[in-house]
Amino acid sequence: MAAAASLANSTAAGAATAERKPARFALARRTILTPVLLSLLLLAIALITVMTGSRPFNQTVIDVFVRVILVVGLYIFIGNSGVLSFGHIGFTCLGAYAAAWLTINPMMKRGSLPGLPEWLLATRLPYWQSAVLAALFAALAALIFGRVLMRLSGIAASIATFAMLAMINTIYSNWESVTGATSSVVGIPIVRMIWPYLIGAVAAIFIAWAHAISRSGLALRAARDEPTAAAASGIDIPRERLVAFVVSGAVMGLGGALMAHSIGVVTPDTFYLGLTFITLSMLVVGGMGSLSGGVVGVVLLSALIQALRWLEAGVSLGESTFALPKGVQEIALGVIMIVILALRPSGLMGNRELTLPRSSRNK
Amino acid sequence: MLQILFDALSLGSLYALGALGIALIFGVMRLVNFAHGDVIAFCVFALLWPSTDAMAIVFAGQLPWYLLVPFVLLCGAGLSVLCEIVVFRRFRQANPATMMIASFALGFVIRYFLLMLFSSRPKSISLLPELSQPVEILGARLPLLQLITIVATMVILIGLTLFLRQTRFGLEMRAAAENFSMARMLGVRANRVIMGAFALSGALAAAIALIFGAQTGTLDIQMGASIMLMAFIATVIGGLGSLGGAVLAGFLLGAASVIMQVMLPIDARPFRDAFVYGAVILVLLFRPQGLIAARGTKERV
Numbered sequence: 135m136a137a138a139a140s141l142a143n144s145t146a147a148g149a150a151t152a153e154r155k156p157a158r159f160a161l162a163r164r165t166i167l168t169p170v171l172l173s174l175l176l177l178a179i180a181l182i183t184v185m186t187g188s189r190p191f192n193q194t195v196i197d198v199f200v201r202v203i204l205v206v207g208l209y210i211f212i213g214n215s216g217v218l219s220f221g222h223i224g225f226t227c228l229g230a231y232a233a234a235w236l237t238i239n240p241m242m243k244r245g246s247l248p249g250l251p252e253w254l255l256a257t258r259l260p261y262w263q264s265a266v267l268a269a270l271f272a273a274l275a276a277l278i279f280g281r282v283l284m285r286l287s288g289i290a291a292s293i294a295t296f297a298m299l300a301m302i303n304t305i306y307s308n309w310e311s312v313t314g315a316t317s318s319v320v321g322i323p324i325v326r327m328i329w330p331y332l333i334g335a336v337a338a339i340f341i342a343w344a345h346a347i348s349r350s351g352l353a354l355r356a357a358r359d360e361p362t363a364a365a366a367s368g369i370d371i372p373r374e375r376l377v378a379f380v381v382s383g384a385v386m387g388l389g390g391a392l393m394a395h396s397i398g399v400v401t402p403d404t405f406y407l408g409l410t411f412i413t414l415s416m417l418v419v420g421g422m423g424s425l426s427g428g429v430v431g432v433v434l435l436s437a438l439i440q441a442l443r444w445l446e447a448g449v450s451l452g453e454s455t456f457a458l459p460k461g462v463q464e465i466a467l468g469v470i471m472i473v474i475l476a477l478r479p480s481g482l483m484g485n486r487e488l489t490l491p492r493s494s495r496n497k
Numbered sequence: 498m499l500q501i502l503f504d505a506l507s508l509g510s511l512y513a514l515g516a517l518g519i520a521l522i523f524g525v526m527r528l529v530n531f532a533h534g535d536v537i538a539f540c541v542f543a544l545l546w547p548s549t550d551a552m553a554i555v556f557a558g559q560l561p562w563y564l565l566v567p568f569v570l571l572c573g574a575g576l577s578v579l580c581e582i583v584v585f586r587r588f589r590q591a592n593p594a595t596m597m598i599a600s601f602a603l604g605f606v607i608r609y610f611l612l613m614l615f616s617s618r619p620k621s622i623s624l625l626p627e628l629s630q631p632v633e634i635l636g637a638r639l640p641l642l643q644l645i646t647i648v649a650t651m652v653i654l655i656g657l658t659l660f661l662r663q664t665r666f667g668l669e670m671r672a673a674a675e676n677f678s679m680a681r682m683l684g685v686r687a688n689r690v691i692m693g694a695f696a697l698s699g700a701l702a703a704a705i706a707l708i709f710g711a712q713t714g715t716l717d718i719q720m721g722a723s724i725m726l727m728a729f730i731a732t733v734i735g736g737l738g739s740l741g742g743a744v745l746a747g748f749l750l751g752a753a754s755v756i757m758q759v760m761l762p763i764d765a766r767p768f769r770d771a772f773v774y775g776a777v778i779l780v781l782l783f784r785p786q787g788l789i790a791a792r793g794t795k796e797r798v
Binding site for chain 1 (some may be wrong): 498521529559584587590591592593595597598599601602603605606608609610612615649726729730733734735767768769770771774775777778782785786787
């Protein structure tokens with residue numbers, strides 16, 4: 135928070151002592167290192183994966199990248215506005231189903247989802263086009279819901295977003311002819327290459343960065359830290375929140391579409407409380423107020439989950455095989471999360487961003 | 498008609514008890530306790546002997562009811578206090594989001610602990626079978642259990658009100674809910690009040706567990722979650738931290754669910770919950786502070 139405030143202050147001070155205006159893109163140049171470093175981190179992970187060439191590992195890393203997209207999407211709204219949202223996975227659900235509608239073979243669609251409109255039944259797009267359209271569709275839904283919800287703040291807003299998630303889930307689990315109700319929608323083309331997911335994750339990171347340093351993003355963070363003062367200086371808080379809500383809705387939709395393409399099957403309950411809490415936990419453990427926190431949280435917790443899974447499957451030490459009993463994986467994950475939060479209540483990264491030490495000290 | 502009324506009341510009772518359990522803790526700690534649902538599940542499984550077989554080995558469930566009820570209530574209160582001592586005590590100074598995620602992680606631990614002991618298969622159990630006989634009142638046939646649910650909830654609510662209004666401990670708890678730091682300065686012991694709140698909330702969770710277990714006859718690890726969500730929503734639309742509001746909103750939510758089930762056209766019935774949640778959003782838009790706003794939760798400038 136202090137970082138955001140000082141950012142806002144320094145720009146404000148720059149404008150006030152107006153003789154020399156801050157150089158164009160000064161803020162962008164000062165902060166660009168963060169998204170670049172984060173992208174390099176992901177790129178390194180992708181390169182290592184490709185070099186090992188193992189299929190299951192490949193799938194794991196794809197899951198990590200999808201989660202990075204989702205958590206960055208959450209950060210855009212939650213981190214900048216300070217309002218905890220339980221509803222964003224709803225947009226992921228919308229995005230995933232939109233991708234399914236757009237990419238499943240028309241023959242199969244006629245059989246399994248007969249209630250779709252004729253033009254949608256006939257279309258079949260490549261996955262990257264469907265992902266972009268899915269993001270737009272989710273953004274549209276976010277705009278409609280956000281118009282209503284963004285008037286609320288604090289815990290009432292959290293509950294309202296939660297009610298939104300439950301609404302979306304109820305509709306998608308019962309609208310037999312369009313979503314296949316609770317049975318899974320199959321036949322989504324599966325993309326096994328790692329690069330599309332890497333591109334998606336990097337795009338999400340850069341979108342989040344661009345939003346955070348935009349006029350709207352700065353205003354929103356000022357409103358998060360000092361709502362009264364921000365409103366008094368003419369910031370229209372519901373409007374800035376709506377902007378963040380729509381941007382994050384689009385990113386969540388993109389994540390949903392890519393998730394659908396990574397597993398090939400969608401059901402409404404994939405996109406409900408389980409995913410909501412695991413993504414929120416990653417964000418909070420990493421540090422809610424910083425983009426780096428979100429990404430680091432995903433990478434660390436995913437690595438942890440994977441390590442525990444390996445232990446559960448059994449590791450051979452010399453002659454004996456060492457395996458954890460079933461259920462220990464989840465218990466250990468919960469305990470580790472509690473310990474991290476107890477030691478660092480504002481997350482691993484606090485509110486700082488990942489950057490090179492020199493550049494942050496100088497300014 | 499009477500049937501609808503009783504359905505609404507008994508469903509509302511469950512939500513109201515759940516909401517009360519969450520509101521009690523929120524009042525003193527500003528913590529939204531996501532582990533509450535898992536405490537409910539734990540209390541139900543306390544009736545069984547740990548085993549991963551499909552058959553339930555009934556252990557405490559065989560006790561006569563006058564021993565069974567206190568046993569389960571104690572289990573709930575004990576677990577809840579334990580959670581406070583082990584986990585939540587470390588989070589007193591943390592911000593609400595961190596506490597919320599910590600409570601979620603704790604619920605996760607409890608759930609998978611149960612899973613380890615009992616496996617994830619639902620188990621059937623006949624808990625107090627003599628309660629499922631129907632009785633006839635004013636021309637409507639009602640399960641005795643529904644009646645007992647409503648009566649028990651009323652007794653609990655009245656008892657709790659008396660406890661909060663008449664005893665010194667209740668007074669301290671209400672003072673702490675209103676302004677925690679001021680209450681501490683005036684000599685209210687923080688740990689005692691918070692542990693008391695957790696114990697009460699755990700006992701309420703146990704009461705829900707008993708009623709729900711007797712109603713459905715199946716035990717499922719996930720069973721706490723569905724009640725918990727509604728209770729959580731009830732707490733917020735009731736006005737966070739306001740106990741009366743939580744109870745009122747719990748009953749309203751129960752009534753809304755039952756009435757919509759009856760009134761909606763057949764085609765729309767599967768979407769009932771969507772309408773209920775839509776109504777929740779509407780209520781929040783018009784009264785974001787809740788139906789009965791609690792004093793002391795207003796933001797100060």
